[in-house]
Amino acid sequence: MSMLEITDFGKRFTIHHLGKTMPAIEHINFSLEAGEFIGIVGKSGSGKSTILKSIYRTYLPDAGEILYQSDRFGEVDLAKLSERQILYLRKYEIGYVSQFLSVMPRTTCRQLVTNALLEMGESEEVALMEAEKSLAHFELDPKLWDSYPNTFSGGEKLRLNIAMATVKKPRLLLLDEPTASLDQQSKVKVREIIEKLKNKGTTLVGIFHDIEFMDGLCDKVFDMQTRQLTVAKEAVGYES
Numbered sequence: 215m216s217m218l219e220i221t222d223f224g225k226r227f228t229i230h231h232l233g234k235t236m237p238a239i240e241h242i243n244f245s246l247e248a249g250e251f252i253g254i255v256g257k258s259g260s261g262k263s264t265i266l267k268s269i270y271r272t273y274l275p276d277a278g279e280i281l282y283q284s285d286r287f288g289e290v291d292l293a294k295l296s297e298r299q300i301l302y303l304r305k306y307e308i309g310y311v312s313q314f315l316s317v318m319p320r321t322t323c324r325q326l327v328t329n330a331l332l333e334m335g336e337s338e339e340v341a342l343m344e345a346e347k348s349l350a351h352f353e354l355d356p357k358l359w360d361s362y363p364n365t366f367s368g369g370e371k372l373r374l375n376i377a378m379a380t381v382k383k384p385r386l387l388l389l390d391e392p393t394a395s396l397d398q399q400s401k402v403k404v405r406e407i408i409e410k411l412k413n414k415g416t417t418l419v420g421i422f423h424d425i426e427f428m429d430g431l432c433d434k435v436f437d438m439q440t441r442q443l444t445v446a447k448e449a450v451g452y453e454s
């Protein structure tokens with residue numbers, strides 16, 4: 215059984231000041247097996263982020279189904295779950311990393327990563343230890359650990375974002391350009407974590423500007439233009 219199956223998915227947006235409703239994407243179909251890593255490629259504005267946000271239920275689909283094999287609830291259509299169920303899945307099963315950090319104000323970097331584990335029921339001792347390991351892995355300067363991230367640089371915010379999502383070892387991880395503003399060394403660190411999570415069974419859907427960087431890790435590529443899912447090695451010449 216697939217971990218995630220998207221069938222005839224579509225999303226429209228209403229532009230209120232124009233009084234118009236416009237389709238962002240239509241007729242999207244693809245599925246992933248447990249432990250697979252699928253990259254989505256396509257032109258700017260083709261709807262890549264809309265797909266990820268709809269899987270995470272930031273957006274509600276207007277058409278189709280997004281079936282997810284949950285550990286807790288069995289097979290569910292993510293669009294039909296209650297808010298409570300979605301919050302449960304976001305806490306325990308589904309992670310999402312975007313280029314933008316949106317966190318509780320006046321909470322230090324260390325607390326944010328620790329809290330991600332505490333809310334999953336991890337003990338304080340383990341949560342603190344794992345949080346520090348994760349921050350060190352992503353080479354966030356220990357001088358920053360007890361600071362509030364609102365003053366962090368773009369790359370530091372992004373690395374914190376990735377640390378918060380990956381430390382939970384989610385069952386399904388959605389990555390929306392997580393390496394967008396990172397230097398080569400930080401990108402390698404992201405790749406290493408993705409590899410580790412994948413080896414432990416995490417299923418991944420990611421949008422990468424430079425998907426070649428995920429060579430050997432990414433199993434399949436979904437091309438927004440052709441609407442086809444191809445084995446990553448065969449998807450030559452793709453660009454975003």
Ligand SMILES: Nc1ncnc2c1ncn2[C@@H]1O[C@H](COP(=O)(O)OP(=O)(O)OP(=O)(O)O)[C@@H](O)[C@H]1O
Nearest residue numbers: 227228229238256257258259260261262263264265
């Ligand atoms: N909240 C929203 N309200 C109105 N229109 C939206 C909204 N979110 C996305 N859109 C529109 O839907 C289309 C797809 O946007 P989306 O962000 O999914 O594209 P993308 O492929 O991820 O682009 P990029 O590579 O530039 O990030 C765009 O035309 C965008 O303007």
